[in-house]
Amino acid sequence: MRVTVKLYATLSDYLPAGSKNNRIDVEVADNLAVNAVLAPFSLPPKLTHLVLLNGVFIPADERASTNIKEGDVLAIWPPIAGG
Amino acid sequence: MGWNKKVLRVNLTAGTCIAEPLNMAWANDYLGSRGLATKYLVEETDPKVDPLSPENKMIMSTGPLTGTMTSTGGRYTVVTKGALTGAIACSNSGGFFGAEMKFAGWDMIIFEGKSPKPVYLFVENDKAELRDAAHLWGKTCWETEATIKASHQDPLIRVSSIGGAGENLALYAGIVNDLHRAAGRSGVGAVMGSKNLKAVALRGTQGVSGIKDFAAFMTAVNAGKKVLAENAVTSQGLPKYGTQVLMNVINEMGALPTRNHRDVQFEEAGKISGEAMHEKRATDGKTHLVTNAACFGCTIACGRISRIDETHFSVKNSPKYWGASGGLEYEAAWALGAANGVGDLEALQYANLLCNEHGMDPISFGATVGAAMELYELGILSKEQIGIDAPFGSAEALCKLVEMTAHGEGFGKELGMGSARLCAKYGRPELSMSVKSQEFPAYDGRGIQGIGLAYATSNRGACHLRGYTVASEVLGIPVKTDPLATEGKPELVKAFQDATGIFDSAGICVFTSFAWTLADVQPQLQAACEGDWSMEKLHLVGERIWNMERQYNLAAGLTAKDDDLPPRLKTEAAKTGPAKGMVSGVEKMMPEYYKVRGWSPEGVPEKATLERLGL
Numbered sequence: 001m002r003v004t005v006k007l008y009a010t011l012s013d014y015l016p017a018g019s020k021n022n023r024i025d026v027e028v029a030d031n032l033a034v035n036a037v038l039a040p041f042s043l044p045p046k047l048t049h050l051v052l053l054n055g056v057f058i059p060a061d062e063r064a065s066t067n068i069k070e071g072d073v074l075a076i077w078p079p080i081a082g083g
Numbered sequence: 084m085g086w087n088k089k090v091l092r093v094n095l096t097a098g099t100c101i102a103e104p105l106n107m108a109w110a111n112d113y114l115g116s117r118g119l120a121t122k123y124l125v126e127e128t129d130p131k132v133d134p135l136s137p138e139n140k141m142i143m144s145t146g147p148l149t150g151t152m153t154s155t156g157g158r159y160t161v162v163t164k165g166a167l168t169g170a171i172a173c174s175n176s177g178g179f180f181g182a183e184m185k186f187a188g189w190d191m192i193i194f195e196g197k198s199p200k201p202v203y204l205f206v207e208n209d210k211a212e213l214r215d216a217a218h219l220w221g222k223t224c225w226e227t228e229a230t231i232k233a234s235h236q237d238p239l240i241r242v243s244s245i246g247g248a249g250e251n252l253a254l255y256a257g258i259v260n261d262l263h264r265a266a267g268r269s270g271v272g273a274v275m276g277s278k279n280l281k282a283v284a285l286r287g288t289q290g291v292s293g294i295k296d297f298a299a300f301m302t303a304v305n306a307g308k309k310v311l312a313e314n315a316v317t318s319q320g321l322p323k324y325g326t327q328v329l330m331n332v333i334n335e336m337g338a339l340p341t342r343n344h345r346d347v348q349f350e351e352a353g354k355i356s357g358e359a360m361h362e363k364r365a366t367d368g369k370t371h372l373v374t375n376a377a378c379f380g381c382t383i384a385c386g387r388i389s390r391i392d393e394t395h396f397s398v399k400n401s402p403k404y405w406g407a408s409g410g411l412e413y414e415a416a417w418a419l420g421a422a423n424g425v426g427d428l429e430a431l432q433y434a435n436l437l438c439n440e441h442g443m444d445p446i447s448f449g450a451t452v453g454a455a456m457e458l459y460e461l462g463i464l465s466k467e468q469i470g471i472d473a474p475f476g477s478a479e480a481l482c483k484l485v486e487m488t489a490h491g492e493g494f495g496k497e498l499g500m501g502s503a504r505l506c507a508k509y510g511r512p513e514l515s516m517s518v519k520s521q522e523f524p525a526y527d528g529r530g531i532q533g534i535g536l537a538y539a540t541s542n543r544g545a546c547h548l549r550g551y552t553v554a555s556e557v558l559g560i561p562v563k564t565d566p567l568a569t570e571g572k573p574e575l576v577k578a579f580q581d582a583t584g585i586f587d588s589a590g591i592c593v594f595t596s597f598a599w600t601l602a603d604v605q606p607q608l609q610a611a612c613e614g615d616w617s618m619e620k621l622h623l624v625g626e627r628i629w630n631m632e633r634q635y636n637l638a639a640g641l642t643a644k645d646d647d648l649p650p651r652l653k654t655e656a657a658k659t660g661p662a663k664g665m666v667s668g669v670e671k672m673m674p675e676y677y678k679v680r681g682w683s684p685e686g687v688p689e690k691a692t693l694e695r696l697g698l
Contacts (some may be wrong), residue, residue, distance in 0.1 A: 008331050008358060009324050021353050022331070046315070050558065055336045057563065062424040075335045076341065079315035081558050081597045082329030082413040 001030055001038055003037060006075040011048075014041045037074060047078040053063040084612035085147025085294060086110055087190045090212055091567035093204055095278050096137060096196030098609045100204070100211040105190050111614050112697065117173045118164035118588035118628040122189055125631060127193075130638035134270070135252060135277040136162040137197035143184070143243070143283065144192075147612050150185030150291045150379075152304050154311055155592035157182045157379025159266075165638070166270030166665035167254040167447065167501050168276075168519045168544040171635045174257065174271045175548070175587055176243075177378030177386075178264030183241035186287025191414040198279040203244075204230065207286045212540060216281040216553075220250065223440045224259040244282035245272045246442035249373050252276055253499030255447035255522075259439060263409025264378065268357070268442040269521060282479075300610035307595075307603050309583070309649025311382050314598035319386040321594065326413035328357035332557065336566065336662015338530025340523065342424045342475045343453040344516045344649075347527045347657045351426025352462075355416050360387065368392050371428060373407045383594055387411060397433035397482045402430050411434040414547075417525035418449025423456055423481055430478035443491035447501055450522035452484055454502035454514055455494075463509050469494045515651045519544035519641065528652050528669065530662035533554050533564070533572040539646045540576065542617045542632035548593060550579035559595055567661060569668035575674035581625035588628060599689055625670075627696040628681075630688050634698065643686035648672060 006023040007015050016023055028037055034053060051058045053073045058066050068074065088105045090532065112120040121144040122647045139502045141163040159181030167171030184192070187208050192203075201216040219227050248256035250271035256272030257265040266272075270662075273323070278390055282482040295298050311317040320328065332340045334352035341349040353359060359370040367547020369390065376386035390407045391398055398404040410416075411431055419431040438445040444489050458464040459473040473480040487495025493496060503520035506512050506565050516523045521544025524530035541549040552575050556566040564575060582601055586593045596693075601621050608616040636645075652667040679683060681692030688698070 003388045006331075006335070009320065009328055012358065022358060034632035036494075050332065052332075052335050058667065059563065059567075070644075073335075075331070077332060078330075079321060080320035080324060080328045080332070081560070082321075082332075082592070083548065083594060 001070040002027055003025065003039065003043070004073045006073065007041065008075065009078055009080055011043060012076050014043055024060045031067050034058055034066050034068060034074065037068055038076070043076065048076055049079045050077040086115065086424060087293065089180050089189050091189050091192045091206065093192060093194050093211070093213070094196050095194060095198040095202070095213070096324055098198070098213050100213065102209070104630070112624070113628060114161040114588040115177065115190070115584065115626055116144045116149070116158065116160045116588045116590050117162065118162060118584060118624065120144035121171060121173060121628065121631060121635070123193060124162055125635055128601050130164070130165070130635050131640060134166045134169060134274055135523050137278070138276060140163050141271065141274050141278065142191055144602045145181050145185050145190055145289070146438055147363050148607060149464070149590030150182040151294065151611060152301070152380065153591055153607050154308050154382040155378065155595050156590055157236060157381065158590050158592055159184060159535070161258055161266040162270040163274045164253070165543060166273035167292060167309060168521050169268050169639060170519050170544055170641060171380060171542050171632045172267035172269035172271055173543060173587070174268045176258070176260055176264050176266040177381070177592060178261030179379045180241045180243050180285065181259035181378040181590065183285040183287050185291055186289055186578055188287065188289050192283065194278060194280060198276065201279050201281050203282040204280070205235070205284045208289055213245065219281045221247070224442050224663050225371070225440050227282050228262065228394050230490070231282060237286060240284050240286045242282055244442070245275050246440060247440050247489055247491060248443040248499065249273055249276035251499065253488065253491065254501045254504070255444040255499070257442050257444045259442045259665050263439045265439065265442070265444070266545065268446065271643070272442050284438065293628045294611050296610045301609065303606035305606055305612050307599065308382050310603055311595065311598050317383045317426065319597070321383050321597070324357035324551065325375065325385050325387045326358060327387070327411055327416050329413045330356035330416060331358065333526060336530055336557065337567070337657060338527040339421055339422045340516070340525065340527045341399060343385060343422065343457040343514065343517060344527065344651055345457070346521075346659070347530055347554060347662060348659050349421040349424070349426070352421060353430060354426040355420040355428050355431060360411070364392055366392050371432070375696055378592070381455060381592065383592070385594060391432045391436070392429045395429035395433065396479070396548065404433065408436055408610045409439055414525050415445035415449070417476045418446045420479060422450050422453040422474035425478050426476070426480050427478035430482055434481055437485045437489050443489060446520045448488060450484065450516060451498050451502040451505060452481060454506055454516065455484070455515055456480070458506070460644060463511060516649055516651070517545055519645050520649065521545045526553055527657070528648055528667040529657040529665050531566040531661060532668055533575050534673070535648055535652060535667040535669050536572055536617055537579070539669050539673070540676060542629070542636055546582070549574050550583060551593065552576055554597065561600065567665065569672050573679050575671050576676060577679050580629050584625040585621050588624070623696065630692065630696050632698055633688060646686060662691065
């Protein structure tokens with residue numbers, strides 16, 4: 001199935017060359033967990049801070065047990081803030 | 084004693100500048116800056132005063148940590164009755180002006196009355212005098228600063244001034260210092276303009292004296308800086324991407340107010356994000372962002388210094404805008420961009436430059452343009468009335484309207500009233516996205532429920548910085564809470580509001596709170612200031628300040644009815660994103676908020692609450 005992975009701020013360095021708009025569509029096996037989808041990107045755990053699945057925060061201890069489905073969007077940020 | 088214990092009282096009517104001792108009993112109860120200046124305003128003015136009358140006072144105030152080696156210790160606050168809101172106004176600014184006031188030997192400057200002619204205040208250490216400003220009236224903030232420095236032959240003078248917006252009494256005019264830092268919100272610049280006070284110019288060479296225990300202070304300061312340096316947000320995230328990095332986050336969460344809050348996600352958010360500031364432009368191959376920048380004493384350095392595309396339609400014939408200058412920050416980029424549906428980063432930078440140059444709050448200006456664009460789309464305002472076609476998404480309209488508002492020309496005068504008065508004038512008051520007539524910042528109360536309550540209850544009108552629950556609801560600081568839940572939010576909002584009162588009143592930047600808790604601030608205050616500054620006392624003082632501001636607003640005539648969000652947030656559900664189908668639960672949360680505050684169901688502090696707080 002096809003899902004979208006978006007990597008923002010310094011994590012954009014971990015997107016394949018040629019990726020645009022901080023995103024890439026990837027083909028993955030069915031019933032994969034969030035962590036498994038992200039594994040090929042080799043993101044440093046300390047920088048895998050804010051993980052949103054379709055805009056909803058997934059806590060670190062739920063990323064191995066939360067499965068994704070066709071068309072889902074995973075968006076990841078390192079520690080950031082604003083105001 | 085982090086205080087200089089000295090107040091400068093400037094009577095603009097009489098033309099006098101008189102030194103007086105700081106009321107140390109009040110300092111002991113209200114700390115400094117926001118809290119202490121509000122105490123002075125409460126004691127010295129009638130809350131029912133017309134904000135633009137000579138009877139209103141305007142206070143520029145530092146905190147005990149302002150000018151010290153504490154990280155971010157450069158803040159100052161402007162406290163007055165707000166021209167935009169008719170409520171208590173306290174607008175906080177960074178840069179270098181606040182520290183200079185401390186170096187000149189003063190804790191605060193109280194302006195009262197109204198000058199018969201334009202003047203500026205010049206302070207050089209103990210000397211203070213009002214000087215004629217006829218040659219400055221009509222000049223921009225940038226020109227004013229340069230002219231004052233040149234005429235005194237001293238480039239180290241620090242200047243806060245108003246531009247055309249303040250002179251023309253645009254109700255969201257701000258006061259700009261150090262070219263692109265501003266006490267921007269609630270119309271403090273209009274109050275300054277109403278007093279014929281063009282600028283305040285400071286030169287201080289006395290440093291900061293009177294730290295109670297230097298050794299303990301430096302130990303505490305260094306410990307605090309270590310925390311900031313080891314925190315990924317304050318040492319990496321903010322300096323590299325600035326606040327604007329939130330654009331994609333908040334959009335992804337479905338809480339980015341778009342087109343006057345019609346939508347909660349902006350399809351062009353990526354184009355106006357912190358990441359976009361790092362991308363090379365197709366036209367000249369340069370990135371928008373030139374460098375980051377820090378205010379006085381700051382070890383975070385979140386500020387943005389950018390360079391606009393010289394070929395952009397807004398500036399191609401105006402070389403004066405081609406140099407590097409301040410912006411964009413998240414709030415300005417949102418208000419000038421998503422709020423209007425404009426995804427042209429260069430147009431946003433141009434509008435932001437003009438807000439800095441002429442002294443306007445970009446949040447209220449941008450959001451008011453959003454309201455005007457909706458009135459245009461509904462056929463209520465015409466091209467002839469506005470002076471240009473103004474559909475959502477028009478960068479041309481944004482750039483034209485910022486010029487008109489900055490100069491007080493044509494429809495710009497109406498935009499200068501703010502969205503509440505504009506929408507009321509044209510028979511659609513519900514289209515103003517504001518609380519207490521002050522426009523919302525960049526978070527939607529449907530997708531982030533706690534911030535909606537924080538907006539509704541903010542003493543200075545809609546504001547994210549009175550209680551930044553986004554830190555918890557979005558970023559997980561200090562703990563993650565569910566942004567879509569209403570349960571527990573009244574307590575969360577209260578906790579953020581009370582703690583923020585301490586950060587503001589100490590003279591430090593609230594952005595330190597991404598890494599610091601009050602427990603990191605407390606040892607710094609305790610070492611700097613005489614008296615007891617225990618955690619217990621800080622919690623009490625923070626809550627006291629909030630309730631004092633509330634009492635001022637109630638005396639000014641505001642009621643529980645003013646603690647509300649516009650109908651759109653309560654009846655029109657979010658169309659997309661995680662909050663799809665949801666409205667704000669502000670009405671559900673409000674009774675509980677009043678209860679945890681110790682207020683009556685009508686939002687009035689109970690007698691026992693006031694007694695507990697010493698009010």
